[in-house]
Amino acid sequence: MIVSRKLRYYETTVHLKPHQASLCPTMLRLTDLQLSSHAQLFVAATCLGVTALIYYAYLASTESSFSYPPSPPTWRLRGHLIPPRNGFMTVESWIEEHGPLITLRAGIKKHVVIGRYKAAVEIMERHGASLVDRPRFIAAGELLSGGMLIPFIRAGERAIHTHLQPKVAEAYQPLQISYAKNTVIGILNDPHNFQDHARTYAAATSMKVAYGKTTPTSATDPEVKRVAKFAEKFRTVLHPGAYLVDSIPWLKYLPWYARDLRDGCRDSQELFVELFDRLKQEIGGDEAGPSLGRYLWEKRNSNEMPELEMACLAGTVFAAGYDTTTLAICTILLAAACFPEEQRKVHEELDAVIGINRVPAFTDKKSLPRLCAFVSEALRWRPLIPMGLPHRTTQVVVFENYRIPAGTTVSGNHWAISRDPDVFPDPHAFKPDRWLDAEGCMRDDLKFFGFGFGRRWVPSFSAFINAVLPLDDMAFMNGNFQNEQPCTIDFQTRIPEAELRRMMGRDVEDF
Template sequence: MLDLTFQLKTLGAFVALVLAGNVLRAKLRSRSRLPLPPGPPGHWLFGNHIPSANQSQQFAEWINTYGPIISLRLGPSRVMVIIGRHQESNDIMEKEGGVLADRPRAVAAGEILSRGLYMILAPAGEQFRRLRKAAHTHLQAKAADSYAPIQMDTARDVILDILHNPKGHQAAANRYAATVMLRIMYGKSTPTATNAPEIIVIHKVLKRFQMLMRPGALLIERFPILKYVPGYTTELEEWRREESQVYHDQLNRVSRELATGKAGPSFARHLLANQSSHQLSDDEMAYLAGSLFGAGADTTAVAIMYVVMASACYPKAQEKVQEQLDIVVGRDRAPTFDDYNSLPQIEAFMLECLRWRPVTTIGFAHRASADIVYKGMLIPEGAIVFGNHWAISRDPSVYPNPDQFDPERWLNSDGKIRDDIKFPSFGFGRRICPGRHVANRSVFINAALLLWSFKITQDPENPIDEMAFADGVVAHPKPFAARFQPRFGDEGSLRSVMAMHGEGL
């Protein structure tokens, strides 16, 4: 009897497993039959043609044509999904953040150029967690607050630089960002010129990296076997050696200073002093500090440039900010971080700048580690997924008249910052930019000082082309002219106020 009962239970369990397997297979078959998001037709073997210029804008046009989520084929098997609307980006990029925490394979920039050492390209897993945790020590909100003296001091120098050479306002923005990040990352407190050797090399390294990261930039991404073709990667290997050298040189300098007791506070010093607890190799430390320095300097400078451009192109928006500055700050002193909560017009102006001209127009690629089903469409496991910042910023359902620069869209009826809309300026989910707190504070203090100090206008003989920017991973504005008229007294008066501003740090 016991044997019969056991056999019946075994048979029942077997039948249950078979039925469960059939249900699972049916579910998988039904999922596999779900369509990909729509998109432009492509070649059956080579897939879709990826534009080499104005990528984010072309993707935005396809989104307008085919819908808020589109798919492209990269060869016979790889799928790229591009999300271009606010709600869909929140539903997928944020709510499915765990599934999209991974990065796709990056052959040129990841495997060859950096040998897997870039945190921004690290796949989800143990290495990424170690790097992210180490970066968090000096980039979290509380740490960002401690950099106020550095940021205010250097932002004051931007005003002085512009007084000395108004035509060099973009160089002044570059100098600000490089100086702040050098001091945070490496403790280097000497004045930094835009033609300093380390700055020249860093910008060269960044330019190469951003070129390699453009979707469809290199054939090797579609056909990785090319990395084994003799001579094919020679130039990339040369770039790798130069990049590694500059990152290690900076870390080694701090290491020597630490050994002699001369090292000031910095992220690199922290890494060296806590290497065992962070479990980072020398290569990982060098690339973590170096890549954070480069990325932070580049994107912050671009954001400041767009503050100047928007101010010159939209004088009424500039005037509203200045009216509030005059009420809150007055004319006897310059604004500081202590004024942040009393200047919502500045914050609204910043938010609109970052939406109007996203610093990263395309965004960075995510990889789906599992199937995502959304509104009857399938984003398959392994798909490369982009949240296209340019297209999202033009979502008319969230940002009416999206091409119009309108800081008032960020303010409620009480003149406070709205909490019901946002823009993904710094990315999505678990891959959100770790340096966002430092970057936001840099943009704020520069916007506040620039608009307190100057009436910024266009040069009538050289009008600004608002669409003149490099539509790449980082949307660098092309050179543009602007005029800077001191708002209070003459240049000498402004210099005096800036001198007192420095003494109060």
């Protein structure tokens, strides 16, 4: 039996020229049309096919208009599929097959991914002025962040770079040393929960940089837990394809869509405003130390930034510093546990340079090249942001035979870059020596992108000063470890514990 269904009644008046009136003297009625289910499927398939042809014709025309890098083949209308877990490895396989630059597609939008060291230095460093902009990311930048968080507003990045210049960042070093000593004491007291001690260090340091807070801060503080939740959500949302709204923008106008992102935005902004209000009170009472938040507030007449934006920028530094510093410390400790022979070499250098009667200081950094090489190799081995962060070109960027038009989203895939065999031979092996020259000094011809492109002073200083201290060796790369302990590390002291506690308890001014 053929099941048929009448279409809804439509009646339209057809206006005809006089000589055409005899051909159709009556109204056109569609009520008599009937389609079988097979015919309906045929019509639907035909429409879909025509749409797909138009879609791919558009892609082909844009491909021929611009000399984009090669693109891995895909038949998905939504573009390339990057798995949510270890998707950076999928991108790396495409880089190995197609070359140092590839073009990925999300809907009709194109995204150029850099996967080799030479291309990263040339495009992201030397042409950095052409990539100061950020693309529109609706899920992360608008729904979750309300358009007020770095890396989605250029004014915020300028303010942070101005405040965190190298000489300014050095002012935070005494407290970083003090917090690092507290971390050692924490590990001595409770070695199983080393991640909590790393979180506490990261939270205390980030609160100092963002708000000038010098009172004790713990990973269990309510504001730290809230910012940790936000940072974890932010990482998840940034993953390509995590939310459909980035391909279909009008979804953001549906009030029931992505309620989790809207709730996260509201909660984070409430937190950042609370912390900023507390800072303003401390400034009024002359209790606040130097910080980015204080800098923004005191420059409010010249920077012309709304107060909510200033609060969110300071909050961004708190969240980003907490997240990346925690991951960096845990990754370095993990590398030390996985590669005890390399750890032994660092210990020998520390004993020769520092001895066992004092703790290292930042002024010792140039005398500890093997320690620095270990840190660099650990963060190359397991990069903190393997997929990289997106940029957008403000003008045409040319690299070799490729032309990247203005307005193109560009990102560096840190996982693939750190596995460039031409720069890092045997890239999957852990070899700190690759960072040292023939004289045993740190090479000056090899850059490090562990904290993103450009300079990231405070996290890198923190990684250095904390490094003096069956496993899932990729556990920390995605940052999703707030409610779990992905590994356990056995800590053993190299000097008597009583002596170690004595050194860690001395006043920071002694160093």
